[in-house]
Amino acid sequence: MCGAEIQKVRDSFQRVDRQAHIAALIFYRRLFSLDPSLRRLFQHDIEAQADKLMAMLRQAIDLLDHPARLDPILRQLGHQHAGYGVEPTHYDLVGEALLGMLEDVLGDAFTPDVRTAWTHLYSVMANTMQRGAAK
Numbered sequence: 001m002c003g004a005e006i007q008k009v010r011d012s013f014q015r016v017d018r019q020a021h022i023a024a025l026i027f028y029r030r031l032f033s034l035d036p037s038l039r040r041l042f043q044h045d046i047e048a049q050a051d052k053l054m055a056m057l058r059q060a061i062d063l064l065d066h067p068a069r070l071d072p073i074l075r076q077l078g079h080q081h082a083g084y085g086v087e088p089t090h091y092d093l094v095g096e097a098l099l100g101m102l103e104d105v106l107g108d109a110f111t112p113d114v115r116t117a118w119t120h121l122y123s124v125m126a127n128t129m130q131r132g133a134a135k
Helices: 003-017 020-034 036-041 046-062 067-084 090-109 112-133
Strands: none
Touching: 003 020, 003 046, 003 090, 003 112, 020 036, 020 046, 020 090, 046 067, 046 112, 067 112, 090 112
């Protein structure tokens, strides 16, 4: 990702992070509405899972300037998710739910440039996680 995209992601995430728990619950509501069968993959409290999701996003965004440090974290996360039953097709649904949540939370601040930056970020994250899942 280029520096301008990283800054757009960071700036927009600051707004999302102010209401992180609500944003994460919006994400899961969207995800389960896209595919209700995915609910079975979440055996634990969805409230706790929401906190984990936001913590992971925070960590990834903090490490965007350090891809060599972020890559192994994402690969390990992908490997773990494969063990939970996450399939390659699920990544598209997660991306759709993520962008939808961002649009809901950011409103007019979710400009085309911000959408493009987040789309690029998610693509990098999903591809790296899928490489980790393939191990």
